[in-house]
Amino acid sequence: xxxxxxxxxxxxxxxxxxxxxxxxxxxxxxxxxxxxxxxxxxxxxxxxxxxxxxxxxxxxxxxxxxxxxxxxxxxxxxxxxxxxxxxxxxxxxxxxxxxxxxxxxxxxxxxxxxxxxxxxxxxxxxxxxxxxxxxxxxxxxxxxxxxxxxxxxxxxxxxxxxxxxxxxxxxxxxxxxxxxxxxxxxxxxxxxxxxxxxxxxxxxxxxxxxxxxxxxxxxxxxx
Amino acid sequence: xxxxxxxxxxxxxxxxxxxxxxxxxxxxxxxxxxxxxxxxxxxxxxxxxxxxxxxxxxxxxxxxxxxxxxxxxxxxxxxxxxxxxxxxxxxxxxxxxxxxxxxxxxxxxxxxxxxxxxxxxxxxxxxxxxxxxxxxxxxxxxxxxxxxxxxxxxxxxxxxxxxxxxxxxxxxxxxxxxxxxxxxxxxxxxxxxxxxxxxxxxxxxxxxxxxxxxxxxxxxxxxxxxx
Numbered sequence: 001x002x003x004x005x006x007x008x009x010x011x012x013x014x015x016x017x018x019x020x021x022x023x024x025x026x027x028x029x030x031x032x033x034x035x036x037x038x039x040x041x042x043x044x045x046x047x048x049x050x051x052x053x054x055x056x057x058x059x060x061x062x063x064x065x066x067x068x069x070x071x072x073x074x075x076x077x078x079x080x081x082x083x084x085x086x087x088x089x090x091x092x093x094x095x096x097x098x099x100x101x102x103x104x105x106x107x108x109x110x111x112x113x114x115x116x117x118x119x120x121x122x123x124x125x126x127x128x129x130x131x132x133x134x135x136x137x138x139x140x141x142x143x144x145x146x147x148x149x150x151x152x153x154x155x156x157x158x159x160x161x162x163x164x165x166x167x168x169x170x171x172x173x174x175x176x177x178x179x180x181x182x183x184x185x186x187x188x189x190x191x192x193x194x195x196x197x198x199x200x201x202x203x204x205x206x207x208x209x210x211x212x213x214x215x216x217x218x219x220x221x222x223x
Numbered sequence: 224x225x226x227x228x229x230x231x232x233x234x235x236x237x238x239x240x241x242x243x244x245x246x247x248x249x250x251x252x253x254x255x256x257x258x259x260x261x262x263x264x265x266x267x268x269x270x271x272x273x274x275x276x277x278x279x280x281x282x283x284x285x286x287x288x289x290x291x292x293x294x295x296x297x298x299x300x301x302x303x304x305x306x307x308x309x310x311x312x313x314x315x316x317x318x319x320x321x322x323x324x325x326x327x328x329x330x331x332x333x334x335x336x337x338x339x340x341x342x343x344x345x346x347x348x349x350x351x352x353x354x355x356x357x358x359x360x361x362x363x364x365x366x367x368x369x370x371x372x373x374x375x376x377x378x379x380x381x382x383x384x385x386x387x388x389x390x391x392x393x394x395x396x397x398x399x400x401x402x403x404x405x406x407x408x409x410x411x412x413x414x415x416x417x418x419x420x421x422x423x424x425x426x427x428x429x430x431x432x433x434x435x436x437x438x439x440x441x442x443x444x445x446x447x448x449x450x
Contacts, residue, residue, distance in 0.1 A: 058433060059429060061436065062390075062432035063390070063425045063432070064391065064393035064428055065390075066396070067425050070408075071418070071421035074418055075421070075422075078418060082232050159295070165297075166297035167297075167394065169299075177299055177303075184307060190308040194303055194304045195308075197300055198292075198301075198304070201295065201297060201300060202292060202296055205295040205296075206291060
């Protein structure tokens with residue numbers, strides 16, 4: 001064992017960690033926004049919307065992330081080129097954020113749907129009977145209560161998203177795993193490099209899992 | 224108009240059809256890997272769950288460290304470790320398939336251990352106490368009363384982990400094992416028909432995974448906790 005090469009290159013790895021965090025936070029934002037829309041779509045009274053949202057969730061959750069990401073980076077530029085004639089060159093980090101975000105959106109949609117369904121239907125009915133419209137009842141009465149139930153699963157989903165960012169190294173995003181692969185080839189020190197990388201991920205994510213567990217216990221207590 | 228524009232790209236699926244026997248070979252690797260890992264991870268997960276529930280603290284600490292380490296680091300790091308570092312650590316060279324089995328079994332084992340532990344803990348304390356009161360010893364109470372109920376409760380969760388396992392095996396293509404994804408990648412690298420190859424792969428994965436997801440939904444219905 002010789003950690004000197006790895007220790008010398010820790011700044012290099014930390015630069016990759018920046019990529020990992022950018023991906024994780026960006027994908028989380030895309031995932032929450034798109035996931036909320038898809039989740040509401042699954043509860044829509046309008047059958048075609050329900051169908052499309054359902055297909056999206058079922059399809060994305062049944063195909064490996066790696067397959068989706070690779071398809072996404074090759075298919076999107078060609079489709080854009082065909083539709084608009086514009087030669088799109090997507091930046092890997094942008095492709096990573098949007099691709100990963102659209103993938104996680106399917107999982108968020110399920111979290112949101114479950115959260116909304118967990119609010120007793122009497123709440124919505126009471127809101128409607130006071131004269132609110134369906135949209136008002138959803139926004140003022142149901143969603144605020146549903147959000148509390150969505151927080152713990154969203155926190156654990158964030159841990160999963162951060163772990164999933166490592167797959168983006170397959171589409172040439174410069175995140176921690178890509179830097180690690182490069183360093184392994186460069187130093188021929190796979191054990192040391194991978195051990196340090198595992199420690200970095202662990203130090204980053206272990207506190208988050210504890211927070212997720214804490215939130216879960218809290219919400220359960222006041223359920 | 225959008226449809227016309229889409230048709231401007233000339234799709235050519237012939238490399239995919241020519242390579243289809245290869246894809247099927249890869250699919251066989253994917254299925255074999257999933258099946259072997261399912262079998263091996265069950266006893267591992269159950270053993271670790273028991274280790275976490277013992278009163279013997281060193282065993283408990285090791286089991287806790289194992290589950291947390293494997294649940295909070297990316298699967299890809301674990302796969303890289305099994306492929307590139309483990310042979311050096313233990314001084315034995317093994318083939319790619321074995322390396323993949325080691326990585327996935329350790330990963331899935333950690334998740335299953337948490338499920339089994341959670342299920343055992345979720346069984347009402349009164350069940351164990353009642354079993355003890357009838358004269359059973361600890362071991363009998365666990366095996367005859369608590370465990371059968373806990374296993375029942377964990378069935379859908381274990382099935383869900385196994386479905387993610389089936390999808391996650393695609394990651395081994397990144398380290399050179401020729402599973403379904405790996406064979407697909409070989410075809411598009413030679414033919415530059417990424418969209419066509421990946422579309423067919425996505426459909427194949429979907430066709431194989433979606434029925435599994437439906438089975439899980441039924442399991443959740445069937446084994447729903449009624450209290």
